[in-house]
Amino acid sequence: xxxNQFSIQSDLIEKAAQTEQGVLINGETGTxxxxxxxxxxxxxxxxNGNFVVMNCALSGEILExxxxxxxxxxxxxxxxxxxxxxxxxxxxxxxxxxxxxxxxIASSSANLxxxxxxxxxxxxxxxxxxxxxxxxxxxxxxLEQIPTLVSAYIEKFNRLTGSNVSSTPxxxxxxxxxxxxxxxxxxxxxxxxxxxxIVKGQGTIEASDLPTKIFQAAQNAMNGIGANxxxxxxxxxxxxxxxxxxxxxxxxxxxLVDQALARTSGNKNRASMLLGLNRTTLVEKLRKRxxxxxxxxNSDFRGPMSTSNE
Numbered sequence: 001x002x003x004n005q006f007s008i009q010s011d012l013i014e015k016a017a018q019t020e021q022g023v024l025i026n027g028e029t030g031t032x033x034x035x036x037x038x039x040x041x042x043x044x045x046x047x048n049g050n051f052v053v054m055n056c057a058l059s060g061e062i063l064e065x066x067x068x069x070x071x072x073x074x075x076x077x078x079x080x081x082x083x084x085x086x087x088x089x090x091x092x093x094x095x096x097x098x099x100x101x102x103x104x105i106a107s108s109s110a111n112l113x114x115x116x117x118x119x120x121x122x123x124x125x126x127x128x129x130x131x132x133x134x135x136x137x138x139x140x141x142x143l144e145q146i147p148t149l150v151s152a153y154i155e156k157f158n159r160l161t162g163s164n165v166s167s168t169p170x171x172x173x174x175x176x177x178x179x180x181x182x183x184x185x186x187x188x189x190x191x192x193x194x195x196x197x198i199v200k201g202q203g204t205i206e207a208s209d210l211p212t213k214i215f216q217a218a219q220n221a222m223n224g225i226g227a228n229x230x231x232x233x234x235x236x237x238x239x240x241x242x243x244x245x246x247x248x249x250x251x252x253x254x255x256l257v258d259q260a261l262a263r264t265s266g267n268k269n270r271a272s273m274l275l276g277l278n279r280t281t282l283v284e285k286l287r288k289r290x291x292x293x294x295x296x297x298n299s300d301f302r303g304p305m306s307t308s309n310e
Contacts, residue, residue: 015132016105017043022129023105024112027136030187033107036134037080046103049077056086067091071099078103084129085110085121092122104129139182139189146178149186153193154205165197169205176207180214257285 016023017040025033034053041051052074058066067087070079079099081087084106087095095104106129115121139146151167158165169177182188196209207215260271272282 012132012134013039014043016040016134019131020103021131023132023134024126024129025105025107025134025136026112027107027109027134028138028185029109030185031136031138032186033134033136034080034082036136037078037105037107040105041078041080041103044078044103046077050074051077052079053082054079055082057083063088064091067094071102074102076101078105081106083110084108085112085115089120089122092125096122096125096128139185143178146189147174149189150174150177150193153190154197157194157197161198163197163200164202165200166204170207172207173205173210176210176214253285254289257282 013036023037023040025036027033038051041047050073052070054066054070056063079102081104085108112121112126112130116123116126150169154165154167154169157163158167177189184191192211192214196205200209256275257271260274261268263274264270268282268286269279272279275282
C-alpha cells in the first residue's frame with residue numbers, strides 16, 4: 001500500500017487521527033502531503049464526512065470565494081489547505097476566529113516559523129495548526145522506498161487502465177529508478193509509472209522503458225564507466241535475453257537523424273552539420289529508409305534560384 005511510505009511516522013499519524021486539533025505538514029512539492037492528510041481523515045472520527053482540498057495558489061476575489069465555498073463543503077469533515085503560507089492575512093484571521101465544525105489540516109513548502117517572524121503569517125494560527133507537526137522528507141532522501149512505491153503504482157494503474165504489467169520491474173530498471181534524484185518527488189514518480197504502464201500494457205518494465213533522463217541518471221551514478229568518448233549517451237542496459245545490436249544501433253541513429261531534420265525544418269544541409277555528416281551521407285541514409293526517391297532525370301535537379309529546403 002502507498003501508505004507504507006509513511007510507516008516511520010505512523011505514531012504521529014495515529015496521534016493526529018485521534019484528535020480534533022490542527023495538523024501542519026511540511027515538505028517539498030510532491031512529497032505526499034495530501035496523502036498523509038487523507039490517511040489522517042480516513043482514520044479519524046470524521047471519516048464519513050467530506051475531505052476537501054483547497055489550494056491557496058489563487059488570487060484576490062477568486063481565492064476568497066474558493067475559501068468560503070470550500071469551508072462550507074467541508075463542514076463536519078476535514079479541509080486540507082495546501083500552501084497555507086500563501087493565504088492572505090485577512091483569511092488567516094477568519095480561520096483563527098472560527099471555522100465551525102471543520103477539521104483543518106494544512107501544508108506548507110515554506111518555513112512557517114520564519115513567516116511568523118517576518119509578520120507574513122499569524123502566530124496564533126501557526127500555534128493552532130501545529131498541534132501535530134509533520135516534516136516529510138524528499139523522495140531522494142528515502143530512495144530505499146522506491147521499489148515498494150513503484151510496485152504500488154503499477155498495481156494502481158493496472159486496475160485503472162486494465163493493463164497487465166508485472167508489479168516487479170527488472171533489476172536494471174530498479175537500479176535506474178533509484179539513481180535518479182526525483183526533483184518532483186513521489187508525484188513525479190507516480191506520473192512516470194502511469195505513463196509507462198499505459199504505453200507498455202503488459203510484461204515486465206525494463207530499463208529501456210524508462211524516460212531518457214532516468215537512463216542518464218544511472219549513467220552518472222556509474223561515473224561514466226563504459227563511456228569511450230566525450231559524448232553523453234543515454235544509459236542502456238543489456239537484458240538477460242540479449243538484444244539485436246544492429247536493430248538497436250539503427251533505431252538510435254534514425255532517432256537522431258529525425259531529430260536533426262525536425263530541428264532544421266527538413267533542411268538537409270543544416271541537419272548534416274548537426275550530425276557531423278556529409279550531406280551526401282545523410283541523403284543516402286534517408287534513401288535507404290525510403291524517405292527520398294531516387295532521381296530519375298535531369299529535370300529533378302533544381303537551379304540556383306530554388307527555394308528547396310535541401
